[in-house]
Amino acid sequence: MSTSPHRYFIINKPYNMVSQFISSHDVRLLGDLDFDFPEGTHAIGRLDNHSEGLLLLTTNKKVTRLLFDPKKNHERSYLVMVNRTVTPELLHQLKTGVSIKIKEGEEYTAVPTSIEMVEDVTTVYKHMDDVRQQYEHSWLLMTLTEGKFHQVRKMVQAINRRCQRLVRVSIGNLKLGDLKPGAVKEMQEKEFFELIGIEYKA
Incomplete structure (x- = not known):
């Protein structure tokens, strides 16, 4: 090959x-x-x-x-299923950066490269047969260039929501x-x- x-x-x-x-x-x-x-x-x-x-x-x-x-920024994109609704105000919080704890309890401001709500999740990822979708939830598409430990989950937690499903859909192109x-x-x-x-x- x-x-x-x-x-x-x-x-x-x-x-x-x-x-x-x-x-x-x-x-x-x-x-x-x-x-x-x-x-x-x-x-x-x-x-x-x-x-x-x-x-x-x-x-x-x-x-x-x-x-x-660390000198190069390689983007990674994640599809995130969040319990309950993510309001425009909460989405704005994520866009502008939220504080998360990293090593030894240090506070770190995590800012995504991009983040958006996804209405039809199957346009991004087709294998979405998930019983939890019958309950109130939101889908986010989040892109990062960094990878702190459990960063996506901690960012969602910072807006008082819970990450129910996390799917990495791309690395670079x-x-x-x-x-x-x-x-x-x-x-x-x-x-x-x-x-x-x-x-x-x-």
Whole structure:
């Protein structure tokens, strides 16, 4: 598929699965997916156990350093299901920045690159069969260039709401698209690098 010795994959990580191949805990692992990953495959960044969506995997150890280079802003977009209605006033709070606690209780003002309400969630992500949608809720599409621990959930909590579902739908220009939960797609190195916004050198 590529002349590179490395391989590159995107997956739609399902709910209740950790972003690891090995764990000392009794949890669902990436190796439980129906795909034969080559030795040395690892996740680039993580989605926590209760988050879903786009996760990058590769055998190339350098990609993590390149993607998380603090000098470059790599956008990540998340579809967020929030309990109850998010009013225009609350949306404005999120847009202008909310205070969240990060390491050792330090206060941090988290400001999204962009945020908007989503009326028809299936235009962004089609795999949305969720019984909770019968109750009062709002959908937000939030884009960040930073990744503090549980940042999206903490931002929603800062406006006195609860994040009920969190799906990462894109990293840079690489989109989850119609990939089903648990599905794996292998990509060519050049396209993979270009879409996530890393300089490609053949």
